[in-house]
Amino acid sequence: xxxxxxxxxxxEMDLLRFTTAGSVDDGKSTLIGRLxxxxxxxxxxxxxxxxxxxxQRGDGYVxxxxxxxxxRAEREQGITIDVAYRYFATPxxxxxxxxxxxxxxxxxxxxxxxxxxxxxxxxxxARHGVVEQTCRHAFIAxxxxxxxxxxxxxxxxxxxxxxxxxxxxxxxxxxxxxxxAVPDIRYIPISALHGDNVVDESENMPWYKGGTLLxxxxxxxxxSDLNYIDSRFxxxxxxxxxxxxxxxxxxxxxxxxxxxxxxxxxxxxxxSGFTSKIKxxxxxxxxxxxxxxxxxxxxxxxxxxxxxxxxxxxxxNNQPTSGQDVExxxxxxxxxxxxxxxxxxxxxxxxxAKCVVKDVRYKVNxxxxxxxxxxxxxxxxxxxxxxxxxxxxxxxxxxKNNRSTGSVILVDEFTNxxxxxxxxx
Amino acid sequence: MISYNLSHLKQLEAEAIFIxxxxxxxxxxxxxxxxxxxxxIVMVRLAQKAFWPAKLPFPLMHIDTxxxxxxxxxxxxxxxxxxxARLIVRNVQDSINQGRAVExxxxxxxxxxxxxxxxxxxxxxxxxDACFGGARRDEEKARxxxxxxxxxxxxxxxxxxxxxxxxxxxxxxxxxxxxxxRIFPLSNWTExxxxxxxxxxxxxxxxxxxxxxxxxxxxxxxxLAKSDYxxxxxxxxxxERIIRFRTVGDMTCTGAVxxxxxxxxxxxxxxxxxxxxxxxxxxxxKRSEAAMEDRKKQGYF
Numbered sequence: 001x002x003x004x005x006x007x008x009x010x011x012e013m014d015l016l017r018f019t020t021a022g023s024v025d026d027g028k029s030t031l032i033g034r035l036x037x038x039x040x041x042x043x044x045x046x047x048x049x050x051x052x053x054x055x056q057r058g059d060g061y062v063x064x065x066x067x068x069x070x071x072r073a074e075r076e077q078g079i080t081i082d083v084a085y086r087y088f089a090t091p092x093x094x095x096x097x098x099x100x101x102x103x104x105x106x107x108x109x110x111x112x113x114x115x116x117x118x119x120x121x122x123x124x125x126a127r128h129g130v131v132e133q134t135c136r137h138a139f140i141a142x143x144x145x146x147x148x149x150x151x152x153x154x155x156x157x158x159x160x161x162x163x164x165x166x167x168x169x170x171x172x173x174x175x176x177x178x179x180x181a182v183p184d185i186r187y188i189p190i191s192a193l194h195g196d197n198v199v200d201e202s203e204n205m206p207w208y209k210g211g212t213l214l215x216x217x218x219x220x221x222x223x224s225d226l227n228y229i230d231s232r233f234x235x236x237x238x239x240x241x242x243x244x245x246x247x248x249x250x251x252x253x254x255x256x257x258x259x260x261x262x263x264x265x266x267x268x269x270x271x272s273g274f275t276s277k278i279k280x281x282x283x284x285x286x287x288x289x290x291x292x293x294x295x296x297x298x299x300x301x302x303x304x305x306x307x308x309x310x311x312x313x314x315x316x317n318n319q320p321t322s323g324q325d326v327e328x329x330x331x332x333x334x335x336x337x338x339x340x341x342x343x344x345x346x347x348x349x350x351x352x353a354k355c356v357v358k359d360v361r362y363k364v365n366x367x368x369x370x371x372x373x374x375x376x377x378x379x380x381x382x383x384x385x386x387x388x389x390x391x392x393x394x395x396x397x398x399x400k401n402n403r404s405t406g407s408v409i410l411v412d413e414f415t416n417x418x419x420x421x422x423x424x425x
Numbered sequence: 426m427i428s429y430n431l432s433h434l435k436q437l438e439a440e441a442i443f444i445x446x447x448x449x450x451x452x453x454x455x456x457x458x459x460x461x462x463x464x465x466i467v468m469v470r471l472a473q474k475a476f477w478p479a480k481l482p483f484p485l486m487h488i489d490t491x492x493x494x495x496x497x498x499x500x501x502x503x504x505x506x507x508x509x510a511r512l513i514v515r516n517v518q519d520s521i522n523q524g525r526a527v528e529x530x531x532x533x534x535x536x537x538x539x540x541x542x543x544x545x546x547x548x549x550x551x552x553x554d555a556c557f558g559g560a561r562r563d564e565e566k567a568r569x570x571x572x573x574x575x576x577x578x579x580x581x582x583x584x585x586x587x588x589x590x591x592x593x594x595x596x597x598x599x600x601x602x603x604x605x606x607r608i609f610p611l612s613n614w615t616e617x618x619x620x621x622x623x624x625x626x627x628x629x630x631x632x633x634x635x636x637x638x639x640x641x642x643x644x645x646x647x648x649l650a651k652s653d654y655x656x657x658x659x660x661x662x663x664x665e666r667i668i669r670f671r672t673v674g675d676m677t678c679t680g681a682v683x684x685x686x687x688x689x690x691x692x693x694x695x696x697x698x699x700x701x702x703x704x705x706x707x708x709x710x711k712r713s714e715a716a717m718e719d720r721k722k723q724g725y726f
Contacts, residue, residue: 084569350450
């Protein structure tokens, strides 16, 4: 029995997605390299490749930062252009890192990486303390409703591992973070270069009583981050086999984006408003007793009502807002500025519509969170608040209550590019 | 406090199923690129789950290099029959015969790069607008920045600097005439996840993944199976070893590893302690540091 348990322990592992942001200098790449290296997620051939490259470049040491360099253009220029995803696992959890460059030009990458993350690691250089960039990272994490932030005070080796330095930075940051709505902020003093408090406890900082970074990542409770209260099931696809065996089968395929659905539950379909009861929750492995986020399932109903892609199945006594006027915080992702005169395609859950921008309320200075009301042009990497009107109603929640039913993207009608990322207020 | 918890494999599965359904809904003519390898076997399973009890709403397509392991081809035909899917096969040999592709020279000419030509021709022939691939971001560093929905221009090319940002679960499959997408539902999976999933789902896989005795040649540490497509160099010789394959590709560039692992659990144990990436056994990636990046730009998987 014990042996089976160890063998199949991976069936109990859960998943944590986190984002890291930082610039070349604050040791972000070294930190990720260290996490991968010390958790034994780096392979010999990868290590050999970076050893060769380090030598060619004349780095004089094995540059762990090279592990996270992806494209040739990036290697040549020594910069990171885009979000890169990295993976590692411990017996307890699998981790997905969205590794984003921290430069101001890359707000769009930070937003992209943060959009799917449960947790954000913000790196602070112990020598420099909280700087503009620290605030920017933390603000974006909070805007994207990341509930857990770990402030890693890095390069403690360069300040003689002094507790006062760490405490001062902690105080600086908590002064700033009182303006943010992040429920769980933790501080860890580390040296990514030497490995202090990354995977192994530091002998140089006996005064620090908290867990190492990896311990914290393994144990932070993300269970309550999803919304299990407000039942939302956007329909992606209607399954009609029309086979002999399943002649009358009509299933609504989608992903549970909120709440819990059970057979027998009374439901209402939006926008039609027709009600019915859930007959069954189907998967190829058998019927389910309940479905909750983020499961992909197929729901059948007792009555044959008309439901198609873009509709949403919810509970009659707990419905999302239906409407065509939507207030958004928008992050602009494209070189071409937001043009209030043009129409955009809007995607929200499985629904698509067109929209016009009715008003730009203000722009945000992402370094100090101040509102900018005299310059309302929204360009690449800008974040602002806008009001849009859509051609058909959306069924939405505030982003704060539900990251799935509260988020939208805007698509340029002519270039088909994704130009804006919006969070519903 | 109620505890609703999905294991990492179940979360990855749910994500992949979500992607597949999005593609079925957003595109007119998708196809699933199928090689008979473990990743594409997992893909077929996920597609079954996404659309059950209906059949797959898209065909499987195999770009056959002509240098495949017979075991993988037999397995492919068997699986297609079991699933009741439609299989399209297009051959690199045909592209060579038509003069569209030219065979590489040398002792182990790889047809890996040539697949791109056959693939792009097939995409045009069938007017596919989305092709599912089993590629994962952990495989290779150029893939670490790949999107779930990977946009390709009308020449099938990937422009790494001009990819669409992907946020939340919102995927943008809009395209102009002639453009298409590659779709990678396993983006967030690692080699370990794939093996664990195969074990969890009790999926059948071709026998060459398990330990067996085979005649090989040791070429600079790369163990290549004896086949008609390989020419021995001076001082090289064939010998028998106990090996298995970690990936299933073109016989001329897929190296074996010495292994006694003959069950899924043993393979999982082996992967857990492996010190080489699975692509470390692929000669095609060793050609230069940006080999994969260059092939992808040209329209490779």
